Amino acid sequence: MMHEQLDLANVKPSETGGPRASNRLDFQKNWTLCHLVERHKEGADYVVVCDYHDDVVVLIGVPSAAKLHFYQVKTRDGSHWTMARLTSSKKKRKKKGKASAETAKLADDVVDTSTADEEEGGSILGKLYKHKLGFLDRLGSLNLVSNCCFKLSLSDGTSSESKPHFTFVELDVDEKKAAAERVQAEHNLTEQAEFPEATHFIVSDMTTTGHDKSAIGVIATYLEYRYGTSESFPVAAIHRSLFDEIRRRSNREGTWDDLDLLLKQKGVSRSDFEKLLSKVHPRRDAESQWLELSKELESAGISIRRRIRISNSWHRYRVDRIDESNEILQRRRDAVVAVIEKMIADGIEDVSTVLSEVSVKIPADQAFDPEYTCAMALYEFCNIEDPVVQKTHSQPPEEAP
Known part of the structure; x- marks a missing residue:
């Protein structure tokens, strides 16, 4: 042997x-x-x-x-x-x-x-x-x-x-x-x-x-x-x-x-x-992103009541997306990311177009209401090209106590 x-x-x-x-x-x-x-x-x-x-x-x-x-x-x-x-x-x-x-x-x-x-x-x-x-x-x-x-x-x-x-x-x-x-x-x-x-x-x-x-x-x-x-x-x-x-x-x-x-x-x-x-971001980053997006949504004519609902979904999704065991959400996320990647490749990067395109191609259903789907699209749109911050240090393998 x-x-x-x-x-x-x-x-x-x-x-x-x-x-x-x-x-x-x-x-x-x-x-x-x-x-x-x-x-x-x-x-x-x-x-x-x-x-x-x-x-x-x-x-x-x-x-x-x-x-x-x-x-x-x-x-x-x-x-x-x-x-x-x-x-x-x-x-x-x-x-x-x-x-x-x-x-x-x-x-x-x-x-x-x-x-x-x-x-x-x-x-x-x-x-x-x-x-x-x-x-x-x-x-x-x-x-x-x-x-x-x-x-x-x-x-x-x-x-x-x-x-x-x-x-x-x-x-x-x-x-x-x-x-x-x-x-x-x-x-x-x-x-x-x-x-x-x-x-x-x-x-x-x-x-x-x-x-x-x-x-x-x-x-x-x-x-x-x-x-x-x-x-x-x-x-x-x-x-x-x-x-x-x-x-x-x-x-x-x-x-x-x-x-x-x-x-x-x-x-x-x-x-x-x-x-x-790579999905984890400090709360401060998420808050800063949302403040910028909220201004864009207001300029796009989205009412304050709907912006509040999207905001609540945004912060909920920030946590939900980390859970790899939630297969339904992860499949939904993959679909949203695919749509956004195509739009970015086509040079489309304004918020209102992102929301309308995602809403058409990935309509809301019983599991995900329109505001949550919007929040998913906005969050992934903001973070899809974020570099991974992890810094690895090359070192030889060692025996592990």
């Missing part, structure tokens, strides 16, 4: 039940969203794959040659993680119809977000180690992320309880030996398991009750960094759109033989994220 040629599509995941569980913890998706923002800020090409082989897999660089970084994201209420908990296997569970909406337990109060109809599963560290067995030279790192601290002995004689991030090599001899022997037995290896140096233990600062606010805060901070302004953005709408995109990718079932198709179905790439961010 040519291990250097293996990719996510060549190797089929041992479990496909994860995407079928509608009760996957939102904590995991919000952590994935924040990690996506972090990757985007770094500047290198990436694809974040949701619920395939593991909770999250990150490919950095050209997908066909990229190193694979695997992440398990676990929540836990109660006492800290110990080596015994990290290396304990799940009990075999019988298939339960609607009971799949319940969370199962790994050990004590560990929340297991896998589906309820899985057969006997491996331990947390055992599942991570399986990626080393399956991918060898393609492996970038193994990562265990949790809201709860780890209580493991370190080689310097201290405990890891107060450390938000450490690696397997920092563990003391006894902890390493316990992990290696238990994983060896779990996988029936002839030799003791050897964990990669890039095996990371990460404590997230997200809480199980405040992960939405944490993710929204990360997005707001990034937008300020990206646009260099403290002006307000529709951050909640951006969060909802990204969260829904991750959920859709996570919930897609099946396996794929083609890597490109797999990444399209299960992954969020730099270009996917950039597409959404």
Whole structure:
């Protein structure tokens, strides 16, 4: 077997039940969203794959040659993680119809977000180690992320309880030996398991009750960094759109033989994220645009009452257009943009002609009243040629804790 040629599509995941569980913890998706923002800020090409082989897999660089970084994201209420908990296997569970909406337990109060109809599963560290067995030279790192601290002995004689991030090599001899022997037995290896140096233990600062606010805060901070302004953005709408995109990718079932198709179905790439961010404009810009347009509409003889209705729709559409999951609106937007692009190519750029042309070619219907359609046309007319502000910084891919 040519291990250097293996990719996510060549190797089929041992479990496909994860995407079928509608009760996957939102904590995991919000952590994935924040990690996506972090990757985007770094500047290198990436694809974040949701619920395939593991909770999250990150490919950095050209997908066909990229190193694979695997992440398990676990929540836990109660006492800290110990080596015994990290290396304990799940009990075999019988298939339960609607009971799949319940969370199962790994050990004590560990929340297991896998589906309820899985057969006997491996331990947390055992599942991570399986990626080393399956991918060898393609492996970038193994990562265990949790809201709860780890209580493991370190080689310097201290405990890891107060450390938000450490690696397997920092563990003391006894902890390493316990992990290696238990994983060896779990996988029936002839030799003791050897964990990669890039095996990371990460404590997230997200809480199980405040992960939405944490993710929204990360997005707001990034937008300020990206646009260099403290002006307000529709951050909640951006969060909802990204969260829904991750959920859709996570919930897609099946396996794929083609890597490109797999990444399209299960992954969020730099270009996917950039597409959404390119729609975002500071509120100040939108207000300035509307003030100018309002003068044009008044000059065109549009009554003040109708201008107010169009104004309300303008500001609503500014937020609505970000939501990629709203397929009806996105199809409508594509149609409006196509009409406007043709008009601009023909040298037609006055507001009244834009409105009349769009109204004729894309008439109002039950979903979109005339004022909302006008607002769509005006907003896209103002922003269709806006350059993307994102500045990327070329830097080599790096192993990702």
